[in-house]
Amino acid sequence: xRVAESLxxxxxxxxxxxxxxxxxxxxxxxxxxxxxxITKGLSSRFPGQVLATPISENGIVGVAGGLALAGGKAIVxxxxxxxxxxxxxxxxxxxxxxxxxxxxxxxxxxxxxxxxGGGRGYGPTHSQSLQKHFIGVPGLAVYEVSPFDDHRExxxxxxxxxxxxxxxxxKILYTRQIFEDGIAxxxxxxxxxxxxxxxxxxxxxxxxxxxxxxxxxxxMAHRALAAMRTLLxxxxxxxxxxxxxxxxxxxxxxxxxLLERTGAVAVxxxxxxxxxxxxxxxxxxxxxxxxxxxxxxxxxxxxxSVIPAAAHLERDVLVQDTAIVRAVQELLP
Numbered sequence: 001x002r003v004a005e006s007l008x009x010x011x012x013x014x015x016x017x018x019x020x021x022x023x024x025x026x027x028x029x030x031x032x033x034x035x036x037x038i039t040k041g042l043s044s045r046f047p048g049q050v051l052a053t054p055i056s057e058n059g060i061v062g063v064a065g066g067l068a069l070a071g072g073k074a075i076v077x078x079x080x081x082x083x084x085x086x087x088x089x090x091x092x093x094x095x096x097x098x099x100x101x102x103x104x105x106x107x108x109x110x111x112x113x114x115x116x117g118g119g120r121g122y123g124p125t126h127s128q129s130l131q132k133h134f135i136g137v138p139g140l141a142v143y144e145v146s147p148f149d150d151h152r153e154x155x156x157x158x159x160x161x162x163x164x165x166x167x168x169x170x171k172i173l174y175t176r177q178i179f180e181d182g183i184a185x186x187x188x189x190x191x192x193x194x195x196x197x198x199x200x201x202x203x204x205x206x207x208x209x210x211x212x213x214x215x216x217x218x219x220m221a222h223r224a225l226a227a228m229r230t231l232l233x234x235x236x237x238x239x240x241x242x243x244x245x246x247x248x249x250x251x252x253x254x255x256x257x258l259l260e261r262t263g264a265v266a267v268x269x270x271x272x273x274x275x276x277x278x279x280x281x282x283x284x285x286x287x288x289x290x291x292x293x294x295x296x297x298x299x300x301x302x303x304x305s306v307i308p309a310a311a312h313l314e315r316d317v318l319v320q321d322t323a324i325v326r327a328v329q330e331l332l333p
Contacts, residue, residue: 003147004174007038010151011075014159015046018073021159024051024064025077035079036115036174057086064110065095065164073109073159080126081114081168085133095164096139107162111155117170117219117270118302118318123309129219129270129302134166135248135277142248142277145169146218147178148190148200149245157198157245168247170219170270184225187232188241196254202241204232210240212264212328215255215281218243220268220319227324237332247277252284259285263293264331268300268324276301298327 001009015021023042025034029052033040043050053060057078064074078084084091091112099108118127134142143158143165145151158165184190190202201207202225216224224241231237240258244250252259259265265285267278282297303317 001178002174003145003176003178004036004038006151006178007145007169008040010155011039011042012045013152014075014155015042015049019049020071021073021075022049022051022064022067023075023077024053024060026053026055026060026079028052028077034077036171038113038169038174039077057083058090061087061090061112062094064112065090065098065108068095068108068110068164069098069106075111075113075155077113079115080122081116081130082125082128084112084114084130084166087112088133091134091140091164091166092137096137099139099163108164109159109162110164111158112164112166114166114168115171116168117172118307118314119172121309121311121314124306127307127314129168129170131166131168131217131247131269132271132276135280139163140248141165141246143167143246144217144219144244145173146200146243146245147173147176147221148192148202148243149178149198149218154245168217168219173219173221176222187229188225193254197251198245199255200243200245201258202228202243204238207240208261210238210262212237212266212331213240213242213259213262214266214268214324214328215242215244215278216268217247217277219270223319223321224268224324226321227328230321230325231328235329237328239328248280250277250281250284252281252288256288260289260292264295264328265293266298266300266324266327266331268319268327270302270319272304273299273301274304295331298331300324300327
């Protein structure tokens with residue numbers, strides 16, 4: 001099953017299980033079913049729970065936040081995550097604060113889905129990874145879709161938090177197959193560390209044995225796996241990949257034994273450098289393990305540039321598996 005199909009099935013199950021959930025967004029109704037078909041079939045099966053809206057991201061999120069604050073549950077689809085900046089005020093100044101600023105805790109179960117990332121030639125305003133702009137906001141949780149995840153469980157976890165959540169969905173994953181039964185490919189296996197907030201652990205043979213740890217969110221999974229394959233076959237370097245489900249809040253404490261064992265840590269993300277999620281993770285790792293690392297944590301980002309539409313230029317700007325390979329080699333000279 002492809003990631004897009006898995007997300008679509010998960011939404012069908014969420015609406016079937018809970019009649020208080022509403023899905024809002026632009027062009028969601030059948031037969032179109034959303035720009036990437038993640039909401040396909042929902043409006044036909046649940047006509048009273050799917051609301052097509054005008055083109056007004058700030059208005060959509062504001063209505064959804066009010067609906068959630070009044071006792072319902074809301075899932076918003078932003079057509080391209082680049083447009084979530086238009087709803088920044090409703091997310092940061094209204095929804096995230098509303099769970100705590102009225103003198104008593106209030107529930108506000110809201111998910112804002114954000115199709116993100118490049119690799120499809122959509123150009124500067126339709127290809128960004130804007131996760132970093134929402135890291136560190138009190139009352140706001142940030143998640144990223146992974147091909148390792150149970151997506152029905154993921155939606156359930158976010159709605160159960162009772163606070164607004166942003167879910168970034170790397171568009172390049174939509175056509176990829178989800179990983180199942182603990183098998184990533186012919187070389188690597190995976191399991192999940194529930195005590196670490198559902199972090200997926202991808203390893204060669206023994207998760208306790210690796211030369212380096214790579215921490216990367218779900219959209220980077222295939223590039224990280226390609227880098228791990230190259231490092232193994234060409235350099236005999238084994239890597240352990242950690243893929244967190246929730247980017248913020250994120251606590252590295254449960255992962256510390258794994259990181260300390262190798263003493264070499266690289267964080268890879270598609271955002272451009274500067275004030276990123278990866279920098280937040282690196283700061284936490286340094287605070288806990290400084291003196292027990294071989295070298296400072298290595299950060300892998302996209303180039304400091306807008307994202308071109310031309311395929312060859314876009315490839316030069318976005319993080320590739322070769323950049324992860326270089327980062328790991330620099331950690332292990």
